Amino acid sequence: MILIFSNTEDFSTHRVMQWLKRAGKRVLRLNYDEPCQFEFDFPSDSHGPTLRVKSVGSPWIDLQDLSAVWYRRVRRVWNVDDETYTQFQAIQTRYYGHSLTDYLEAEWRVAYDYLLRQASQCGRALGHPQNGQLNKLVQLVAAKSVGISIPISRVTTDANQLMLAEDTITKPLSDPTEFTVADHSFRTYTAKIDAHWLERVPKVLFPSYVQEAVPKEVELRIYYLDGRCYSMAIFSQQNEQTAIDFRQYNSVVPNRMEPYQLPSEVEEKIGLLMGQLELNQGALDFILTPAGEYVFLEVNPTGSFGMISSNCHFPIEHDIAEWLMQSGN
Numbered sequence: 001m002i003l004i005f006s007n008t009e010d011f012s013t014h015r016v017m018q019w020l021k022r023a024g025k026r027v028l029r030l031n032y033d034e035p036c037q038f039e040f041d042f043p044s045d046s047h048g049p050t051l052r053v054k055s056v057g058s059p060w061i062d063l064q065d066l067s068a069v070w071y072r073r074v075r076r077v078w079n080v081d082d083e084t085y086t087q088f089q090a091i092q093t094r095y096y097g098h099s100l101t102d103y104l105e106a107e108w109r110v111a112y113d114y115l116l117r118q119a120s121q122c123g124r125a126l127g128h129p130q131n132g133q134l135n136k137l138v139q140l141v142a143a144k145s146v147g148i149s150i151p152i153s154r155v156t157t158d159a160n161q162l163m164l165a166e167d168t169i170t171k172p173l174s175d176p177t178e179f180t181v182a183d184h185s186f187r188t189y190t191a192k193i194d195a196h197w198l199e200r201v202p203k204v205l206f207p208s209y210v211q212e213a214v215p216k217e218v219e220l221r222i223y224y225l226d227g228r229c230y231s232m233a234i235f236s237q238q239n240e241q242t243a244i245d246f247r248q249y250n251s252v253v254p255n256r257m258e259p260y261q262l263p264s265e266v267e268e269k270i271g272l273l274m275g276q277l278e279l280n281q282g283a284l285d286f287i288l289t290p291a292g293e294y295v296f297l298e299v300n301p302t303g304s305f306g307m308i309s310s311n312c313h314f315p316i317e318h319d320i321a322e323w324l325m326q327s328g329n
Contacts, residue, residue: 002117002324003053004029011074012306012317019321020231029189030055032075038115038160051118063122068324071127073302074116126226126323127281131301134175134188134277136209141297144274150296159203167213168193175300214295220286223305223316224274226323229267230305230314233260233288253305266294274299285307 002020006013010033020027030036030053038053041058048181051063116129139152152164155173161166170191178187192213219234235256273296274282283303287295309316 001026001028001061001065003027003061003063003066003069003123004072005119007031007033007075007115008310009033010073012309013316015306016070016072016320018325019318019326021292023321023325025325028053028055028058028061030223032073038111040114040118042110045084049118051115051122053115061266063119065111065121066119068124068326069119069122070127070320070324071116071120071302071314072128073128073223074129124324124326127301128278128319131277131279133175133302134279134299136298139277139298140296142276144272146271147271147275147294148266148273148296151214153209153211155207155209157205158209159198159201159205162193162201162205162208162210163200164210165212168210170210173207173209173255176244214287215289215291217288217290218260218293220262220284220288221292222270222286223303223308223314224270224279225286225316225319226280226301227271228311229262229270230308230316231260231262232308232312233258240271257307257311260313262294278311 002025004017006012006025006029006078013029017027017029034056036055037110038051041050043049053063054060064207080311113129120129137155140153144150154161154164156162162170169190169192172188174186178185180186193210216237219236221232221234222232238256250265270284274280277299279299279301282301283305284299285297287297291293305316
């Protein structure tokens with residue numbers, strides 16, 4: 001049995017499951033945005049705990065039957081059916097400044113976290129339950145320690161210290177997000193800092209992450225799978241809209257994307273970096289400068305790889321399925 005933690009919108013999970021089912025493997029998918037059930041028994045004798053889990057419409061499975069687990073998307077969020085949630089909302093009370101749902105969500109996270117941890121003990125694990133979101137500053141230090149170039153970077157609350165170079169950019173410390181204010185949607189992107197912008201910000205800031213703007217020959221998106229790199233070049237600098245952040249997609253004139261072969265020494269250093277970060281999967285972002293230098297930006301332990309697979313015709317979903325099947329049933 002293979003267990004996959006994901007969400008309902010991740011199409012790459014669906015593609016991997018197709019390969020697994022074609023090979024006749026049993027698969028259980030637990031989506032964090034759908035309800036699931038689990039049960040842990042702790043006997044008083046010398047036997048260890050027994051754990052079983054099920055998703056909506058699936059039979060119960062015993063975690064001891066797992067041969068592999070894939071932490072594709074992990075969030076410790078409480079999900080129940082709409083009727084149950086409405087009932088809890090109806091009896092909502094507050095105590096010590098906390099709501100009943102806050103308490104129930106905290107209880108859920110403790111139990112679900114145990115499920116995540118124990119699953120990795122029962123089968124071969126791709127990904128890690130605790131490394132779904134890895135501090136970007138820790139990543140920079142680790143990359144530098146294995147000999148990978150990084151941008152000059154700073155986190156500051158002082159507006160006078162924002163400019164690192166003539167060309168300085170700012171980006172989120174956490175994952176990009178989207179939010180709505182007065183019926184307008186906004187998304188966080190990497191952006192260039194200019195003098196006009198500096199005139200409008202307060203002198204004391206919320207912690208802000210800035211870097212020197214690294215000149216681009218191309219951007220590189222690399223999916224790492226347990227020692228193997230699948231690399232794609234993105235020619236984002238050829239379009240003004242995507243020159244700073246290729247995620248500001250130009251659907252009219254899309255960026256050219258093509259397979260890219262990293263030098264073996266760069267792949268070796270990526271392997272060292274991922275080992276130091278205790279990751280066996282992840283999506284890495286690099287810049288190749290006009291001078292031929294490979295500069296590390298960040299790694300997302302659960303980053304998307306569908307774009308790499310589809311644009312470069314890499315068999316990533318197939319290879320993930322093969323990795324998960326190496327341990328048996």
